[in-house]
Amino acid sequence: MTGDPQLKLTESGLDVCGFSLAINRKRKEPEPDEVCFIDCTAFGKTASVIGKHFTKGEPILIEGRLKFRQWGGQSGKAEKKHEIVVDRFEFVGGNRDSNPVETSTPQPSTPSASPVADNDVPF
Secondary structure, three states, X not given: OOOOOXXXXXXXXXXXXXXXXXXXXXXXXXXXXXXXXXXXXXXXXXXXXXXXXXXXOOOEEEEEEEEEEEEEOOOOOEEEEEEXXXXXXXXXXXXXXXXOEEOOOOOXXXXXXXXXXXXXXXX
């Protein structure tokens, strides 16, 4: 994780957690390693557990789906990005339990399905 997860509660009481991952791909010398930064969003029980038990620098294994989002930026220019909507995750590394955590909490299919406006969620 590139930073501490940001846990928020929607007006309807649903937990939403945003975090970013750095994914490293080791390459042979003299090529530099390749790093990709990915924003992730989790909902419900998954969001709650990630927000409470992870901090910057800790490894996490996630499964989810890619989501393409577009919104109007402050300058009037359309902003867009891909993110991962987390379905399940596992604790990895250290002395943590490596059992997967799954939830049956319904996942919003679009950002507009959540009562929190995009400009209210900083990730």
